[in-house]
Amino acid sequence: METITLKPGQEHRITLPGLGSAGYRWMAEPYDQNVVMVEEILHSRKATVPIAGSLQQVFRLTAVAPGHTSVSFNQRRRFEPEKEPHASYAISVAVTA
Amino acid sequence: MPSTLKAGDLRQLLAKANAKWTIDEKLKDTDTVPTHPTGGDLTKFVKVSAVPRVDVTPFFKTVTSNPYLLQRRIDQGFLNLKDLPIELQNPIVLKEPGPTPLKSNLQPIGGGGGGSAVDWRNRFGWPWLTKIKDQGGCESCWVFSAVGVVEAMVRIEHTIWSLRSEGDVHDGLGVGCAQTGGPPTAFNWMQANGVADPGCWPYEQSNLPYKPTADRDGRTVKLSGYTTLSNIDDQKAWIDNVGPLSACFTVYNDFFWYSSGVYTANPSTGVAGGHCIVIVGYDDSLQAWLVRNSWNTGWGMAGYCWFGHGQADIDNNAKYGVPGANVNPDPWTKRRAHNGSLYESGDGQLNRNFELWTLAPGNAIRHYWRDGVSLQWSVAETQGNDCYASPCVTGTTYNRNFEYVYETTSQGATGCRLHHRYFDQASGTWGDGGLFGPQEPDDVEGLAGFIQGNYNAPGNFEVVVRTGNGTLKHWWRANGPGGPMTWSQSAQFGSDIQLSAASLVQRFDDGLDVICVTAAGAMQRYFRPSAGAAWQACETFARGVSSPPVMIAGQYGATDETVMGNYELCVAVDGVIQHWWKGSPENLASIWTMSTTFGENVKQVLGLIQSSFGFDLEVIALLNDGTLQHYWRYSSDLSWHAGPIFGSTVS
Structure with missing residues (x-):
């Protein structure tokens, strides 16, 4: 698992391969929001869209306060919650003063 | 980017890769491989x-x-x-179902549009679409979109289920799971190579090298x-008068959450990518297209969606349709829909000529055919001199060949x-294909039942025929790869059989x-x-039968492509034809019923x-x-009609 160290207020971006044309989305699983905040940076209409392809998903991690947590992302179809994720990614985040 | 690849070079590449297909035979080796007629990069939307x-x-x-x-x-x-032709005037008895009969208000060019609503999931009282599919984790929606249209058009134009394999096109193109494309790429490949059934080459997500069965051409x-259609009124008129369309749009993140109602895109949720689907209807009262997705049945309305007109660029991009006359189903698709001496081939302008082989004087076999447009019967060739009774014919996956088996005249000692x-x-x-079958003392005495079956690919031939001692014998020919292609007897069964x-x-x-x-x-x-x-x-059924019946599995009762249709049987008894039917053969409760005589x-x-x-x-x-004599039964009212008397087996 990748590990990053941030200071409060510092940001880190994660880019994950998209699979929206197949119905899949990367979603962050519950994590410690006292340590870090995770937010997806959405593509606007002006993005160059491949005809039947998917755009990457970009997430911004913002350090909140000192501590340690890990953030897990699962790529799944929200309408198939009972199925195993198509792909998974996790990152360990250490926030130091 | 314009292509600089020469046709000869591509042919060599394909041959080297043992590809089962090649490029347009009209191209000279020195010709440049053409790009798609719409030009441009086919990974981008065609506006x-x-x-x-x-x-x-x-x-x-x-x-x-x-x-319909x-x-x-x-x-x-x-x-x-x-x-x-009189035989096509059947539609006059048809009635458009539903609360909003469609009127003659169509103005295909310059405005108007089609009727108020079309839904190919169930139209005219029949289902027309295969079950919802799942592209899984591959970016292959563009293939599902194009194949979905072809599959629907076979059902609509030839009234038979014909499940097609997206994997055949996807892997035949040589694209990987993560590669995108556009529907024209898939349509172009199908135009050059056709599209096979999943048994020939299935859809997988594992990027396997493309190795369809050797009999792909016959499947x-x-x-x-x-x-390619650019105008919404034309598109609606097309859906109304021809069939579904392939289309692509921009996927916003709210699309994943759609479950019912009319989808209206919310661009503030962000763009996830592009996506291609099949439009299988529309409803003017909803101002929406009816969309068939390829994300399995857990998404939307069991895989379908009402998609608002103009939403998410769906109407900014071109849509693609296949004229009904442009699809020609394979003999494998139609293998249960015919039996005996009559066969509907893919020949003719509308790919629906009839072919008939009957006994002719001199123990010959005469080939008749009926043109699928004029509906006129003609004589083709007459050949052979050892035929005792009219043959049993089928179209096989061997290059779509016509093949038949018949009982011969006495071959002397055998x-x-x-x-x-x-x-x-x-x-x-x-x-x-040679002589085969029993020899004295129990030689052949009956019509042969002859099919190409599911065992192996190409499927084995199976024959069941009566022998002189009143039993049935089952013969088969091993056709699989490396098979000897020789006939063997597998079983002898039954007793007191009068006719096969x-x-x-x-x-x-x-x-x-x-x-x-x-x-x-x-009959038994x-x-x-x-x-x-x-x-x-x-079971046994009927009585007083002294001529051989003919039986098929039809489309009645086949509610989708996974359900086998009813058995239909016709037999001559006392100078008239009895029509019998029985529900899906897997339905044990179903019994044989005689519907009528004619x-x-x-x-x-x-x-x-x-x-x-139809x-x-x-x-x-x-x-x-x-x-x-030709007889036919209209599907609209199940009435039988006498057609022309033609030909002769005695002159």
């Missing part, structure tokens, strides 16, 4: 502004095999009823072209035997059913559940098919004077 508007009315003025669409085109003034629906002959579509000549018949049918579960006539004059079904298993005597002076039923003419049943009967 409607880049596509000239086409006149769609010529497509609607074309006769279609589908009687024929009715639509007549209603809207595209076709005149009086110009059609492909052929496509002779598609049309008595009557079976003879296999085939028409090689590649060379246009007949070949001799062109009544051998293979079930979806690979079991074999065959109907014979007993010495007591009843025999069943073999699987290869190597014993044949079992099953015809006169009938000696024997020679052939039975469920044709491309689920109609078609029968060829041998009359007492040796002439032939």
